[in-house]
Amino acid sequence: MNKPVKIISYTLLSLGIIAIIALISINIVVKNKVENFIKDDLPDHIERSYDKISVNTLDGTILLKNPQITVKNIEDGAKHTFVSAETLVVSGISYWELLFNEKIHIRNITLNEPSFKYYKDRVKSTKDTLQKKTKMEKSILVDAFHVNNSNIALYEKGNDSTKIYTENLSFEIEDIHINQEIFQRKIPFEYKEFRATGDSLFVKANSYDNLSVGPYSIKNGNLIFEDLKYYTKFSKTELSHLLKVQRDHYDVSINSLSIEDFNFGFRDSLFFSEIKMITLNDPQAEIYRDKLVADDLSIKPLYSKSLRELDFDLTIDSVKIKNGALKYEEKVQEENSGGAIQFHDLNADISKLSNTYQEPEKTDIKIKAVFMDNTPIDIDWNFDVQNVQDQFLFKATVGPLDAEKMNRFTQPNLKVRLQGHVSRTYFTIDGNHDSSTTDLKINYSDFKVEVLQKDGKKKNKFLSAVVNIFVSKNSDKKDEHFKEGTGEATRNKTKSVFNQLWISIQSALKKIMI
Incomplete structure (x- = not known):
């Protein structure tokens, strides 16, 4: 050489x-x-540890094995947040941006197999306080943040402490931007894309009811949830023993629920939520109420008032219910299990379910269903959320109905048995938060009322005879004749919206049939 x-x-x-x-x-x-x-x-109230750290400056990668973080209160040292992961990988760190542009620019952050546990009842410091105390000297840009197969749990005080739990949640956020100004906001970062999938989700809705969800996915503003169940965790008998005042027992399932174009955030510190469309496929609901429990005498607002008085802006353009079913059951008598009414083949279109639309825009609800076994019913219901009188208009057309079908409800609850046939019924309820006026047209024939004895089975001949003296047997001898009447009702504000609808119809029926 x-x-x-x-x-x-x-x-x-x-x-x-x-x-x-x-x-x-x-x-x-x-x-x-x-x-x-x-x-x-890192702040003193955040405990941290890891098994191993490795750095490769050639490709700008930092890897932490088994990182663990515990957050505690500044005031009393109580530990409330626990985070652990199999690995944390930070890759593609731009040293040029860091040295010359005062920016932390990272291509990718990946958290593998993390576990998050948060004990809400232990927290004394607020997130806002921590944000205000933190000064960011450099802005942060992250091209992609990945979390793979995480388990997240939120706990509250008490024996039944799990508030939220989800398994195998994976998500990706793209183009994250944080600076001092953004960090002071209610949502302390900006991003462009968000995608997530999970195996299951559990939410404790309240002290009595839970919500469970099967597989779900989120892609930006489009969400799909499968196999939803909203249910009371106690049996009907157990619930009645626990209650001081009446409340419903729920058993609700939805095959799938989709949300389109969901957006949320803050405008002038006021939270807003906007949705273009919500679709519920095959919802099946069984609702039971034990009327032997004491009445809840609190004031029940109409839906328009409930929407109007939300402490955030809600805008839902459309809601669709497809192929639903509803069974409502009441127990009124101690000696039996109660009576029920049912709807199936229920389809509904709801538009402008919102508190942001202004007059003359109205919330409009259109429902088509089959009542009991084979009676078609069409409903058109609308109200103006901004109307402080809570004025509403409820129109319905009810097809042929054999009165005997109603005995499933009237016999156990009212100890009354009905006979006869109703060909068609039309009614319009014009109401508000105080009262209502109902116009009703009905064609019926061979109508009879049997008042039953205390056992709810045998006929009380004397009372039945007296009642039928006052009840009109037919609308008229002519097949096409309708009897018409107008009734007025005063709302009992301690009762539900549906109680007002019922007493409104009842007031008109009394004028026509008695």
């Missing part, structure tokens, strides 16, 4: 050795800085 070649070879070898030593040195320096940051620069 001649002398020039030797010189070049030795020079390249020396440069390579120097580069390797420099790279190792830089890795050591960066590793020490990361370790010192974790050790010294």
Whole structure:
């Protein structure tokens, strides 16, 4: 080997050795800085640990194995948030941005197999307080943040403490931006894309009811939830023993629920939620109420008032219910299990379910269903959320109905048995939060009422005869004749919306049939 070649070879070898030593040195320096940051620069109320840290400055990667974080209150040291993961990988750190543009720019952050546990009842410091105390010297840009197969649990005080739990949640957020100004907002970061999938979700809705969800997915503003169940965790008998005042027992299932174009945020510190469409496929609901429990005498607002008085802006353009079923059961008498009314093949279109639309825009509800076994019913219901009188208009057309079908409800609850046939019924209820006026047209024939004895089975002949003296047997001898009448009703504000609808119809029926 001649002398020039030797010189070049030795020079390249020396440069390579120097580069390797420099790279190792830089890795050591960066590793020490990361370790010192974790050790010294994080707030004192955040405990942290990890098994191993490795740094590769060549591709800007930092890896932490088995990182763990515990957050405690500043005031009393109570631990309330626990985070652990199999690995945390930060890759694609831009040193150019860090050194020359005062920005932390990261290509990707990946958290594998993390577990989040949050004990709400232990928290004394608020997020807003922590944000205000934190000063960000550099803005942060993250191209993609991945969380793979996480389990998240939120707990509250008490034996039945699980408030929210989800399994195998994976999500990705793209183009995250944080700076000092953004960090002071209610939502302390901005992003462009969000995607998530999960195996299951559990939510404790209240002290009596739970919500469970099967597989679900989220892609930006489009959400799909499958196999939803909203249910009372106690049996009907157990619930009645626990209650001081009446409330419903629920058993509701929905095959799938989809939400389109969901957007949320804050405008002038007021939270808003906007949705283009909600679709419920095959909802099946069984609702039971034990009327032997004491009445709940609190004031029940109409739906328009409930929407109007929400403490945030809600805008839902449309809601669709497809192929639903509803069974409502009441227990009124101690000696039996109660009576029920049912709807099936229920389809509904609801528009402008919102408190942001202004007059003359109205919330409009259109429902088509089959009542009891084979009676078609069409409903058109609308109200103006901004109307402080809570005025509404409820129109319905009811098809042919054998009165005997109603005995499933009237016999166990009212100890009354009905006979006869109703060909068609039309009614319009014009109401508000105080009263209602109902116009009703009905064609019926061979109508009889049997008042039953205390056992609810045998006919009380005397009372039945007296009642039928006052009840009109037919609307008229002519097949096409309708009897018409107008009734007025005063709302009992301690009762539900549906009680007002019922007493309104009842007031008109009394004028026509008695």
